[in-house]
Amino acid sequence: MKAVLSACLLSLWASLAHAQAVPAFYDVSGVAPDDVLNVRAAPGVGNSIVAKLDAGATYIEVVGFDEKREWARINVEEQSGWVAARFLTRRADQPDDELPRPLVCTGTEPFWSLEVARTASATLDRMDEDPVSVSTLNPVTSENRTDRYAIFGQSQTQEVFTFMFQRDACTDGMSDRFYGMSVDLFVTEESGVTYLTGCCNLSR
Structure with a gap:
């Protein structure tokens, strides 16, 4: 009986946390x-x-x-x-177990920005380089962590992109702002793999 009650309380707690x-x-x-x-x-x-x-x-x-x-x-x-x-x-229609889109993500030193569209596309803008349009697959939610997501994509020049998102506290180190989502970005090119980290805002 205690095991059942504990399981029910744990489920209720998870549901409340998940709903918010x-x-x-x-x-x-x-x-x-x-x-x-x-x-x-x-x-x-x-x-x-x-x-x-x-x-x-x-x-x-x-x-x-x-x-x-x-x-x-x-x-x-x-x-x-x-x-x-x-x-x-x-506001309604904001699933907690899916990656919210659109998003605007930024990183510093080097400075870069990433716009994740509501549909299957993204744009990466790195300092001193032309913006790169990325065709993406639908986001994938982690099977055991509904607060973590991945997007895979490719540019016209065959660069391969992996975006890893997580709902957690994030700071950019340059301002007093706080963010509710972080991102790890991997860009695979002929010269090797570039790894960038940053924070994300919800967009409209």
Whole structure:
């Protein structure tokens, strides 16, 4: 009986965690039309206000929560901040066991960017090089980790690409922003394999 109860509790916990995967888009809700939602420097009403969101703000990317999931971490311009989670409503049609697309990923030193389209394509832009269009297969979700994904692709010049994504905290090392997804990028060319790492934002 205890084993069954433990299994049920574990399943419930996994379901709750799974249902709230980030990053994800949220809308501001429950705020009076003439009021604003304060963005604070840290979780808690006693912390300083760093920005404000309009009552009708939509497509707010949440990249994390505090331990009690009472506060949600977001980015406002080039800084990270926290808002009370009770004033946010998750937008529909955001599967937690699939790679969210479109995405915009960036990396530093060397600087590069990757745009992953909603359909089977991506564009890689590396410093001092022309952007490369990549035809991709559909994303693959890990069989034992639904927060990890892979995309395989190829360019017209026969370069082979492997993109490995993971839902986890990520920082770019250059700003105060935080991200909810990281990426490992492998480019296989005649000269060898290039390995790049970066962070990703949800796009629209």
